[in-house]
Amino acid sequence: MPEKMNLATKFGLFADHWHPRIIGEVNGHQVKLAKLLGPFDWHQHPAEDEFFLVIAGRLRLQFRDGQVVLEPGECIVVPHGVEHRPIADDETHVLLFEPASTLNTGSERTARTREHLERI
């Protein structure tokens, strides 16, 4: 029998920012949780669309042509190839749904790239 997961419990298992954890796998896609704080880097994912759902806090997503601000219960799909920069002015918790191949820093490998994500 599959086991259920409580998002609050899962978020309690880690504290660091910009380091997504995998909580589930769906046919080659992954459900991830991440804690965000501060500005991230501009990036784009050459082949991967990304779904963000804000669970707590407030996520500013900058695009080259404007900004979207997401509150809890709000979500967005960022299509592949679209440059974006996530910024969390206060700690923000998000749920992500994206292909397993998705690198957190997109097409660039930087000091903030997380190559191997843990399953929690």
Add this chain to the structure above:
Amino acid sequence: MPEKMNLATKFGLFADHWHPRIIGEVNGHQVKLAKLLGPFDWHQHPAEDEFFLVIAGRLRLQFRDGQVVLEPGECIVVPHGVEHRPIADDETHVLLFEPASTLNTGSERTARTREHLERI
């Protein structure tokens, strides 16, 4: 610039039960919302894993070897091939991630099958 979506607003756009709506597409997978009430049919999806996140209400998922009860903020992945039967004793709102090929009644076509889901 991609547009954000508010889950409460999207759930306000439809009232019928067991009739998922698509709110986003992520590389051949879909993000869907559904309102559930009462018992659904036993089914399994031969090739598609399914992620459920309860947004409001309470979802009972029966399996052949037991039952999982999900409250808001709780989620589960039902792997392909695993028979399950969703039951909502009161109206329940769920968010689903699954491959675009997923039929709501799984491997069987019944009177409750929804062949073509609307995008809202």
